[in-house]
Amino acid sequence: MNLEQWSGNALLVAFILYNISFIVYMIAIAGKKWSNRDPIMHQQRWSRVAFILTVIGLVAQITYFITRWFAAGHVPTSNMFEFMTFLSMAIVAAFIVLFAIYRISALGLFAMPVSVVLISYASVFPKEVQPLIPALKSYWLYVHVATAALGEAFFAIGFAAGLMYLLRTVDYSSKTKESRNSRLGIEFTLYAIVVVIGFVLITNGFKSAEYSAQFTQEVQQKDEKSGELITVTKTTNYTLPPFIQPSNSNMERMDPFLGMDQPLLSAPSWMKGIDSGRKLNTIIWSLLSGLILYWLLRLIIRKPLGAGIQRYMGGIDAEDLDEISYRAIAIGYPIFALGALIFAMIWAHEAWGRFWGWDPKETWALITFLFYTVYLHLRLSRGWQGLKSSWLSVIGFLVVMFTLIGVNLIIAGLHSYAGV
Amino acid sequence: MLHNTKCECGHQNPVGTVLCESCGKPLDDEFGTAPLEMRYDGIARRSQRENPVLIDRVWRFFSSVKVAIILIFIVLCVSIVGTIYPQENTFLNVDPAVYYETTYGLAGQIYHALGLSDTYNSWWYKLLLIMIGASLIICSLDRVLPLYRALNKQQIRKHLSFLVRQRVVYQGQLPASGLSASAFINELVPILKKRRYRVHTDGTALLAEKHRFSRWGPYINHIGLIIFLLAVLMRGLPGWYMDQYSGFLEGVPVKIENTPYYLENEQFTVEYYTEEELPSEFRGQGRAVPKLFETKAILYECTANCSTNQPELKQVHRQNIEVNKPLKYKDLLAYQFDYRETIQIRSVNVSITDENNQNFGPFELSTISPKETYVVDPYVLTLKDYYPEFALNDKGMPYTKSRAPLAPAFIFLVQGPNLAEEGEVFIYFPRDVDKQRFSQDKLNAGVSDMIDIGAASMNDVDISQFTSFLNIRMDRALPYIFTGGVIFMIGVIMGIYWQHRRIWIRIDDDREITIGAHTSKNWFGIRKELSDVLGKAGITVEPKQLENGVKQS
Numbered sequence: 001m002n003l004e005q006w007s008g009n010a011l012l013v014a015f016i017l018y019n020i021s022f023i024v025y026m027i028a029i030a031g032k033k034w035s036n037r038d039p040i041m042h043q044q045r046w047s048r049v050a051f052i053l054t055v056i057g058l059v060a061q062i063t064y065f066i067t068r069w070f071a072a073g074h075v076p077t078s079n080m081f082e083f084m085t086f087l088s089m090a091i092v093a094a095f096i097v098l099f100a101i102y103r104i105s106a107l108g109l110f111a112m113p114v115s116v117v118l119i120s121y122a123s124v125f126p127k128e129v130q131p132l133i134p135a136l137k138s139y140w141l142y143v144h145v146a147t148a149a150l151g152e153a154f155f156a157i158g159f160a161a162g163l164m165y166l167l168r169t170v171d172y173s174s175k176t177k178e179s180r181n182s183r184l185g186i187e188f189t190l191y192a193i194v195v196v197i198g199f200v201l202i203t204n205g206f207k208s209a210e211y212s213a214q215f216t217q218e219v220q221q222k223d224e225k226s227g228e229l230i231t232v233t234k235t236t237n238y239t240l241p242p243f244i245q246p247s248n249s250n251m252e253r254m255d256p257f258l259g260m261d262q263p264l265l266s267a268p269s270w271m272k273g274i275d276s277g278r279k280l281n282t283i284i285w286s287l288l289s290g291l292i293l294y295w296l297l298r299l300i301i302r303k304p305l306g307a308g309i310q311r312y313m314g315g316i317d318a319e320d321l322d323e324i325s326y327r328a329i330a331i332g333y334p335i336f337a338l339g340a341l342i343f344a345m346i347w348a349h350e351a352w353g354r355f356w357g358w359d360p361k362e363t364w365a366l367i368t369f370l371f372y373t374v375y376l377h378l379r380l381s382r383g384w385q386g387l388k389s390s391w392l393s394v395i396g397f398l399v400v401m402f403t404l405i406g407v408n409l410i411i412a413g414l415h416s417y418a419g420v
Numbered sequence: 421m422l423h424n425t426k427c428e429c430g431h432q433n434p435v436g437t438v439l440c441e442s443c444g445k446p447l448d449d450e451f452g453t454a455p456l457e458m459r460y461d462g463i464a465r466r467s468q469r470e471n472p473v474l475i476d477r478v479w480r481f482f483s484s485v486k487v488a489i490i491l492i493f494i495v496l497c498v499s500i501v502g503t504i505y506p507q508e509n510t511f512l513n514v515d516p517a518v519y520y521e522t523t524y525g526l527a528g529q530i531y532h533a534l535g536l537s538d539t540y541n542s543w544w545y546k547l548l549l550i551m552i553g554a555s556l557i558i559c560s561l562d563r564v565l566p567l568y569r570a571l572n573k574q575q576i577r578k579h580l581s582f583l584v585r586q587r588v589v590y591q592g593q594l595p596a597s598g599l600s601a602s603a604f605i606n607e608l609v610p611i612l613k614k615r616r617y618r619v620h621t622d623g624t625a626l627l628a629e630k631h632r633f634s635r636w637g638p639y640i641n642h643i644g645l646i647i648f649l650l651a652v653l654m655r656g657l658p659g660w661y662m663d664q665y666s667g668f669l670e671g672v673p674v675k676i677e678n679t680p681y682y683l684e685n686e687q688f689t690v691e692y693y694t695e696e697e698l699p700s701e702f703r704g705q706g707r708a709v710p711k712l713f714e715t716k717a718i719l720y721e722c723t724a725n726c727s728t729n730q731p732e733l734k735q736v737h738r739q740n741i742e743v744n745k746p747l748k749y750k751d752l753l754a755y756q757f758d759y760r761e762t763i764q765i766r767s768v769n770v771s772i773t774d775e776n777n778q779n780f781g782p783f784e785l786s787t788i789s790p791k792e793t794y795v796v797d798p799y800v801l802t803l804k805d806y807y808p809e810f811a812l813n814d815k816g817m818p819y820t821k822s823r824a825p826l827a828p829a830f831i832f833l834v835q836g837p838n839l840a841e842e843g844e845v846f847i848y849f850p851r852d853v854d855k856q857r858f859s860q861d862k863l864n865a866g867v868s869d870m871i872d873i874g875a876a877s878m879n880d881v882d883i884s885q886f887t888s889f890l891n892i893r894m895d896r897a898l899p900y901i902f903t904g905g906v907i908f909m910i911g912v913i914m915g916i917y918w919q920h921r922r923i924w925i926r927i928d929d930d931r932e933i934t935i936g937a938h939t940s941k942n943w944f945g946i947r948k949e950l951s952d953v954l955g956k957a958g959i960t961v962e963p964k965q966l967e968n969g970v971k972q973s
Contacts (some may be wrong), residue, residue: 101943128699134743135757226819272527317964323944330941334912351744353755353893354663356903358540360503370496377489381458407503411578 009065022112024050041386047105053209061089072129075142084122090113090153090252110160120200120315140347147339153334161325162393169315184304195290202289213238213254217274236274240285246277325393433700436464442575444582456585482558502539553649556642564639576863577625578924583936589968590935595958601927611956625783626925637915644908651900664893670884671766672788715741715888751894758889769880773872787825799836826855848873862956
């Protein structure tokens with residue numbers, strides 16, 4: 001077994017341990033209400049087991065990271081797979097830091113799934129160790145990426161605690177407009193998480209079934225040398241069955257799917273690029289599978305997901321959750337500013353000769369920074385603690401995820417990695 | 421309207437004060453019970469004082485944190501809109517008015533018409549940044565001086581209602597150890613000191629305080645941001661900022677415009693990953709993954725004849741430029757940007773052959789900057805004309821297509837033995853292809869049996885392979901920009917990773933103990949700390965019970 005395989009196995013071990021630790025956290029929190037036991041003793045005992053599993057999982061993931069580093073000869077944060085696994089590792093580390101301060105084990109119930117979902121999300125991207133193109137050969141790059149990811153990891157914990165606050169405090173019996181909006185917002189947030197899980201499940205499912213379809217599109221473009229207009233044929237490969245084909249494209253081949261042997265629709269003509277059709281198809285698949293998964297879960301628990309989770313949130317102090325959320329964001333903010341802005345500027349200066357170029361990824365890092373700046377200033381104002389700032393922490397993490405994933409999917413730029 | 425701002429303790433407070441500067445008694449809602457608003461310790465901000473004239477109104481507008489938040493939020497939203505379509509600066513040589521319409525249709529046309537296609541360079545975006553800058557300065561000045569004064573002269577014994585309306589409160593009896601009130605206070609001093617508090621006592625009252633410096637964090641980070649913003653604006657000044665792209669053919673020093681420098685690309689290298697270095701998935705697909713772009717650069721400074729084509733150059737710096745490893749010399753920066761394969765003759769070692777097959781020379785003939793005369797005893801060659809990229813127009817007249825030596829042609833007037841007194845014209849094409857195409861021998865028909873000019877072999881031809889494109893920059897604002905960044909980080913870390921904590925204790929009637937505590941952040945931490953401190957002094961209280969409003973059982 002070579003080092004790269006070794007490293008892959010260590011990641012798998014970490015992933016399994018995180019999953020088990022999540023389940024044990026569930027037992028610790030939900031099992032309090034089981035009969036013939038002392039709830040406090042029960043929670044203490046099982047939370048400790050869960051926490052130990054988390055720590056061993058983190059050690060396994062650090063092993064993955066270091067062995068991959070040696071196998072690749074460079075710090076493994078240079079493509080989407082490596083970055084996402086690094087982020088999930090940072091989230092576990094950030095959780096351990098906040099758990100060490102506040103000792104609220106229910107936090108694990110929310111932090112571990114975020115990390116697990118991110119590792120699964122990473123699994124969708126190509127896992128090979130790739131050789132570095134010259135622009136990526138810089139120590140500042142690694143320092144920039146690692147620091148930014150650590151900051152974002154604390155924002156993720158801020159999000160987890162914020163969401164917990166909302167789930168803990170929202171009133172499921174009240175009929176006021178305010179609490180109805182809150183409930184809708186919570187369901188939507190939970191649905192968004194389910195969409196990511198759905199996306200991971202279907203992409204990996206069709207990947208292992210080796211599904212494929214291919215489309216070509218003829219594009220007029222300027223020849224670099226002669227400057228004349230020439231016709232170029234561009235090809236795109238679908239790994240998900242095409243409901244939607246790229247606009248103005250020809251089907252080369254397509255594996256039939258549930259009796260469907262040609263796409264249902266064509267992408268609207270304003271979506272010109274061949275890849276935008278594929279991305280739109282992926283988004284529709286994700287939303288659909290998320291919807292199915294969401295209603296399955298609802299059928300099982302027979303009430304809104306938020307109400308189902310709220311049952312187990314009793315006994316956790318809401319003010320503490322609010323403070324954990326605030327503290328996590330406050331810890332993350334300087335790290336994020338340092339990594340995503342200052343170190344990024346140093347690297348950009350070394351690599352491109354300009355410390356700032358308004359590249360979409362850069363701009364979105366600034367937007368994230370501005371968002372959390374607003375958050376921190378609003379926390380000083382009366383009436384912005386608790387409910388409102390919890391919502392901000394949830395939206396803030398949405399901004400973070402858009403910066404990390406959405407920008408690559410929707411807006412391409414210098415930072416574009418391989419997309420699905 | 422006259423407003424009485426004198427507190428019952430006798431202190432005269434400025435208009436706008438919320439909590440008495442001296443004893444902390446709430447001035448405007450004396451009988452409330454809700455936890456106090458402790459921002460800036462309840463001092464009057466500078467902007468709240470006078471009857472406003474215009475300048476006060478401007479000051480008042482920018483001194484509001486609410487306005488600051490709204491400004492940041494507007495910049496945030498505008499920045500998002502700016503990322504919808506690629507900005508104009510991502511294209512070279514494209515007419516934006518046409519591009520946005522043809523690529524994105526009506527939406528693109530509107531986007532361009534609104535100026536959103538150049539959001540970040542637009543006057544309104546800059547104006548927003550300047551407004552944020554103004555807000556940073558005014559918000560800070562408005563608060564920092566009064567806050568400094570308030571924290572610098574704190575009274576130890578605070579008003580009872582000030583203590584019980586803190587967010588962390590304890591009220592109870594002295595433990596039954598028989599200690600007197602002042603003895604109990606003295607017992608607390610070392611416990612608090614061990615936790616790095618600075619402790620001040622006043623009989624039966626105590627004030628413990630730590631990490632006050634963290635209160636200055638926000639102001640320091642604002643100073644950093646102001647330096648940063650100013651430095652960015654400074655780049656608009658002439659001479660502060662330069663950004664140009666130039667091509668450097670191997671072996672030819674090229675002047676860098678607006679500087680005394682010449683840069684020579686001695687050799688350019690591009691390397692690709694070998695098949696073995698690629699992961700198995702990439703192999704056998706003929707994929708070329710670049711590994712290295714490198715320009716061996718020499719930097720010269722011009723010492724004389726700078727505006728002629730024979731400048732005197734002095735080598736000042738030598739460096740290999742790679743991506744991520746720019747050339748740095750004083751203010752000058754040169755980045756590897758692009759390259760192009762450009763196979764061109766740079767110079768030829770030519771010799772003259774007479775009718776007896778006797779060789780004279782060789783001498784070096786440059787295609788970049790040929791000399792006016794070449795003396796090769798016994799011959800003298802005068803360059804009458806030179807065409808770097810020789811061609812004939814439709815009237816059969818020679819002209820040059822470009823200044824790049826792609827098809828060089830030299831027209832010499834040759835004087836020497838057995839040649840006409842006034843000299844003979846000889847046309848020389850260094851490239852064999854051109855020699856055939858333009859029939860050099862026919863053109864030189866009159867002299868070709870008496871002399872020939874040419875290179876003996878390919879070894880005499882010096883060929884350049886690549887043109888390296890470098891991005892030449894100068895940015896005098898950089899040190900200030902990074903200084904601003906560092907100051908900002910120091911301020912943020914000071915303000916966030918440390919918290920200003922204060923604990924006030926007063927004992928009334930020799931046994932009633934009242935404690936109030938305040939922290940700039942992290943209430944969980946201060947409750948735990950206070951609970952530990954009290955535990956050591958014999959008062960047992962759970963951290964959670966210290967929270968104002970939680971029943972103390």
